[in-house]
Amino acid sequence: MGVVAALRWVLLAAFVVCVKFPAFADPLARGRELYVLCSSCHGEHGQGDRQRFAPAIGGLPQWYVETQLRKFLAGERGYHPDDTTGLQMRPMAQAVYRDGDLQAVATYVASLRPLPAQRSQNTGNASRGQTLYATCAACHGADGKGNEALKAPKLVGQADWYLIDQLKKFRSGQRGAGPGDATGAQMRAMVNVLPDDNAIADVVAYITTLQP
Amino acid sequence: MLSWLVPQASTSARDIDWLFALILVTVGFWFVVAQAALFTFIFRFRRRPGVAASYISGERKEEKRWISRPHALVIVCDVVLIVGALLTWKAVKQDLPPADERIRIVAQQWAWVFVHPGPDGKLDTEDDVRTVNDLRLKIDTTYHFELTSRDVVHSFSVPAFRLKQDAVPGRIVTGWFRPTRLGTYDIQCAEICGIGHALMPARLTIETPAEHAAWYASRSAQGG
Ligand SMILES: [Cu+2]
Numbered sequence: 001m002g003v004v005a006a007l008r009w010v011l012l013a014a015f016v017v018c019v020k021f022p023a024f025a026d027p028l029a030r031g032r033e034l035y036v037l038c039s040s041c042h043g044e045h046g047q048g049d050r051q052r053f054a055p056a057i058g059g060l061p062q063w064y065v066e067t068q069l070r071k072f073l074a075g076e077r078g079y080h081p082d083d084t085t086g087l088q089m090r091p092m093a094q095a096v097y098r099d100g101d102l103q104a105v106a107t108y109v110a111s112l113r114p115l116p117a118q119r120s121q122n123t124g125n126a127s128r129g130q131t132l133y134a135t136c137a138a139c140h141g142a143d144g145k146g147n148e149a150l151k152a153p154k155l156v157g158q159a160d161w162y163l164i165d166q167l168k169k170f171r172s173g174q175r176g177a178g179p180g181d182a183t184g185a186q187m188r189a190m191v192n193v194l195p196d197d198n199a200i201a202d203v204v205a206y207i208t209t210l211q212p
Numbered sequence: 213m214l215s216w217l218v219p220q221a222s223t224s225a226r227d228i229d230w231l232f233a234l235i236l237v238t239v240g241f242w243f244v245v246a247q248a249a250l251f252t253f254i255f256r257f258r259r260r261p262g263v264a265a266s267y268i269s270g271e272r273k274e275e276k277r278w279i280s281r282p283h284a285l286v287i288v289c290d291v292v293l294i295v296g297a298l299l300t301w302k303a304v305k306q307d308l309p310p311a312d313e314r315i316r317i318v319a320q321q322w323a324w325v326f327v328h329p330g331p332d333g334k335l336d337t338e339d340d341v342r343t344v345n346d347l348r349l350k351i352d353t354t355y356h357f358e359l360t361s362r363d364v365v366h367s368f369s370v371p372a373f374r375l376k377q378d379a380v381p382g383r384i385v386t387g388w389f390r391p392t393r394l395g396t397y398d399i400q401c402a403e404i405c406g407i408g409h410a411l412m413p414a415r416l417t418i419e420t421p422a423e424h425a426a427w428y429a430s431r432s433a434q435g436g
């Protein structure tokens with residue numbers, strides 16, 4: 001067998017191993033490959049797309065993306081019959097069920113550089129929101145940059161329409177009320193400090209004033 | 213016959229399999245006869261030394277019979293199959309037997325929401341039970357379903373029921389089924405509906421009335 005033929009077999013074997021066990025491949029490269037599916041809604045740079053109800057995910061911490069994907073897989077998120085957009089995301093998480101894939105795609109998302117968030121016409125009052133934000137700051141930080149130890153994601157840089165939607169979902173039980181979702185339950189309890197839609201608009205108006 | 217491959221779990225599945233069997237037997241029988249005749253002739257009139265081939269124009273009466281008789285037979289068989297198909301269509305799609313219960317099926321990208329009537333057997337009451345991708349039916353109960361979509365066209369396909377019905381946004385499509393066999397079966401969206409189409413399966417569980425009541429009870433214990 002010539003050198004070229006031998007090389008051909010080695011390459012083929014390597015290819016088969018990488019396809020069968022994607023964890024052997026470079027996680028970032030594998031993540032980029034998988035991200036093609038995500039990009040159809042979240043955009044090529046993870047910038048999000050309001051028309052598709054897709055939040056900005058580029059540059060979110062790896063641990064947060066991974067946790068949320070696991071929640072979608074486990075039925076702890078996107079479980080509620082009225083959570084139309086969560087139900088859209090749930091089957092997408094099922095596309096990364098293989099060992100290593102979920103971490104790989106989370107690694108890739110975390111490696112993306114965050115782009116400026118898209119703004120909606122949120123008319124909330126930021127100074128009223130600042131008072132309400134005191135509760136949020138305990139976990140998400142005064143600067144809104146999140147805290148991994150407390151499992152609190154960063155909020156700065158996120159589109160305001162998405163934050164408003166999610167707060168409403170926490171309040172109605174469309175998010176955070178799934179069986180086994182401990183951090184979601186925590187957030188549900190916290191959301192009680194926001195008595196109505198105005199309070200939600202105010203606190204989100206304040207969050208969007210924070211500098212990324 | 214088809215039930216060897218896919219379980220037959222509703223009355224309509226039986227009717228449709230009957231039609232399949234009718235088509236298979238009618239077409240299959242004549243297929244075998246025609247092939248047998250063809251191969252017999254190929255063998256009987258094979259090349260022999262000293263016998264020259266001759267051209268048959270097919271204009272003599274006894275030659276034309278080989279065309280006209282099978283032709284008539286095909287028409288008779290066609291009529292039999294069309295009558296069978298119309299009878300099945302009527303039984304499955306035109307007739308709407310009185311409902312014992314109603315359920316609502318809501319398709320969306322990319323999930324199924326099922327609204328069960330709850331212990332009182334009536335939709336749009338307090339005790340309705342809504343599930344995602346989990347349909348529970350009582351055996352030997354006639355259900356009317358209201359099928360609709362929240363976004364694009366989907367298709368509610370239950371192979372064990374031999375049922376495939378499009379869900380069209382803005383329309384409520386009414387149909388019926390009567391489960392006849394216990395067990396769990398597949399539901400799959402059968403109309404390309406976006407990037408998550410392939411990830412839009414659901415599960416159908418057919419239960420005894422006691423199991424069904426116990427399931428309702430466990431749901432209300434969890435708080436819906
Ligand atoms: Cu579909």
